[in-house]
Amino acid sequence: MSIGYAFPDKLVEVEWLAENLNALSPDIRIVESNEDVLLYDTGHIPGAVHIDWRKDLQDQLIRDYISPEKFAQLCSRNGITADTTCIFYGDKSNWWACYALWAFELFGHTKAKILNGGRDKWIKLGLPLTKEKPSYEKTFYPVPPQRRDSEIRVFYEDVLSFLKTKGPLIDVRSPGEYSGELLHMPEYPQEGVLRGGHIPGAKSVPWKTAVKEDSTFKSFADLREIYEKEAGLDPEKETIVYCRIGERSSHSWFVLKYLLGHKKVKNYDGSWTEWGNKVAAPIER
Structure with a gap:
């Protein structure tokens, strides 16, 4: 419940x-x-x-x-x-x-x-x-x-500036996408990119780790273990989440903002289809 x-x-x-x-x-x-x-x-x-x-x-x-x-x-x-x-x-x-x-x-x-x-x-x-x-x-x-773009959403330039602060970035894609092995998910060829990898400093926390087998959300204690203890997120500090087009990261945004009560979580909906195709965008593998 x-x-x-x-x-x-x-x-x-x-x-x-x-x-x-x-x-x-x-x-x-x-x-x-x-x-x-x-x-x-x-x-x-x-x-x-x-x-x-x-x-x-x-x-x-x-x-x-x-x-x-x-x-x-x-x-x-x-x-x-x-x-x-x-x-x-x-x-x-x-x-x-x-x-x-x-x-x-x-x-x-x-x-x-x-x-x-x-x-x-x-x-x-x-x-x-x-x-x-x-x-x-x-x-x-x-x-x-x-x-409310400035309240719950960030753009490429915002993320680039955020990197300088070494603030927490959460990549909610699959491990294969995060590592750069997958340029796109097989079922989403239209979401392909020119470069694989992740935004420098981003931690991998796949979106699906937040739900149970019956598709309900995990308990508060379990979510806190995943995001705060393992990923090291601070509920009081700004966090940016991203995926490929912003939809999976919306799920993680909801978990962080409303289930765990993080006050400053934002969604980078340009996500990897923008970052992985952007000229001179820094990438880590």
């Missing part, structure tokens, strides 16, 4: 949602976001809307997120208001659900939670799925004045 975490209210247990599914407040919206964008159509939690991480959250021309205006439109057509609590869930131990949550928080929508165990646990418990797509009335969602 979620007891013991720094912010236990950022998690919703599958069992609770199943018991209360038919009596949810109108101010709650269940949001499914998967790596496999076609998965939602094969069956989803009743009442859940689908947010496509690639089509809905990312600009289709520039490598960046959508504008504040388009974010407001996205929320409006999914029946989400500024006061709606969004419960995100998805495949692969909520890796992409955490990415969607991070993107929502980038626009200031912090009323966002993760369904602990996600799609994997929901299906394993034999809980109901439907192919019926819900229909919600359009809402008014105010255009966010700006994105």
Whole structure:
């Protein structure tokens, strides 16, 4: 269960949602976001809307997120208001659900939670799925004045400056990617880079070390052992996490910020597809 975490209210247990599914407040919206964008159509939690991480959250021309205006439109057509609590869930131990949550928080929508165990646990418990797509009335969602880039996100130049401080960098990719043996994961050839390795000084803490076999998060004590004792992270100091395109690191960002209570964790979403292709970027192997 979620007891013991720094912010236990950022998690919703599958069992609770199943018991209360038919009596949810109108101010709650269940949001499914998967790596496999076609998965939602094969069956989803009743009442859940689908947010496509690639089509809905990312600009289709520039490598960046959508504008504040388009974010407001996205929320409006999914029946989400500024006061709606969004419960995100998805495949692969909520890796992409955490990415969607991070993107929502980038626009200031912090009323966002993760369904602990996600799609994997929901299906394993034999809980109901439907192919019926819900229909919600359009809402008014105010255009966010700006994105919170400086609060929870860093860019290439920020990381380069951070290296001079010898602050902690966490590489959440697989050991093969970290060592430079893999230029790209076999299942993601589109995310290839020209150089393999890792950002100088970065420690390897693969994102999946934070979850159990049933896709739920490990206990507070276990997470503290992994990130604070073994990786040496200080909850009071700034930490930067990165992966390949920023999605796996969003998962680790959520763990550090909300489960362990680290105050200054930021996500470098340019990650290795930017760093490994950047002319003159320093690389370590």
